[in-house]
Amino acid sequence: MVDLARTPSSSGDEASDEALLAGMAVGDERAGVVFVRRYQRRVYGLALGIVGDPGTAEDVAQEAFLRAWAHASVFDPRRAGASTWLLTITRNLAIDALRLRRAEPTDPADVVFSAQSRGDCPPEEAALSGDLRARLAGALAQVPEGQRRAVALAAFYGRSAKEIADLERIPLGTAKSRIRMGLAKLRDAVRVEETP
């Protein structure tokens, strides 16, 4: 139970994600507003990157926050960070919306690469670890084009290996190995640098 009025910052802006979610779980609207403000650019940005249409992206982003809000009481910080959890919800909703419209994904590089060159991690989202993002982005840039596309199609658009094979006009086995090798390279890059 969190009483935001008694936290050092009366606006709740400095409350942790976990504290905000605890407040939201008991219907604290102010906690909800702070949480939405903290993540709205990231959630809307991800939704927009996937669905490509501002109106649909807004619907998806609002729905993502509503779901996070309604499930705030069962959020388990041991399993994932709040931002990861929220972005996963967003991605799944965006993929659903995309499939409903039967839209083909835009170039997967669009989602990832427009972000890469910018160091666009606002200070209020320090919890997202701009450092990790930078390392991941750097690693992604090193991954061969085909593998990068395969990983992006799966990670952002929920495309199966079969669908990637069809889209890229490559054999299924090639699609599978591109997904595996691309993701493994990213993992290796992050893991190596995490070792003290």
Added chain:
Amino acid sequence: MTGEQRPCPDRHDALAELALGTLAGQERSDALTHVERCVGCARELAELSGVADDLLTLAPLASPPVGFELGVVERARAAGAVAAHRLPLRHSRRAWAFGHDRETLHDRAARHDRAARRPGWRLAAAAALAAAAAGAGAVLLTSRPAPRQLSPAAARPAMLASRLLHAGRVLGDVRVSVGPTPWLFMNVDDHDPGWRGQLVACEVTLADGSTRRLGTFRLADGRGSWGVPLDMPAAAVRVASLVSVHGTVLATARL
């Protein structure tokens, strides 16, 4: 440390796809079964899943339209201060404990009139009523996000709402409008993966104990919404059931 437990070489492809959430069907259940027993593969999956999740933070930031946060709050209020919002995730029972088994949503809509701008069920109701006006029969409503062109004010029928339960788990809800032309809506938001793509039926048990099949619809991508005009008084419906086409009751809602 049990550090040198390596993942099985023949599972590498499946683990990557599992981590990215794109494995389905038999491949998925095979991989999950294996991971439960294999420490090396379980560790690999955990690492890859972390990377897959972190990738989502690489999407560019973008500012939503002005008023976005208020929209979220209004929708949360309209959903019954969040607690009664329908959700497809697993452990929603606690959230629902704040709600009511049975209530007249019209009352709540009146209380939160301004706030209740875009609840999904009302748009579904509006779509259904529009279809009724056009002379259509049952309508299948799988559209989400809801169609934007519908006026939320188009339909404000009083509604009875009840949770659709399967073994104590909330799978969706059933709503019955109690106007002069009663409708029944069944929303399935969280169903067993084994039901994916299944044709299902909606049946009702009436006050006199008789059972009627109202129609069938197909579950797609984890959900399905369906509505039908009732040729009986809404009050006559005691139980609405989601039934497999073979007659197995999958979930029920008590009205």
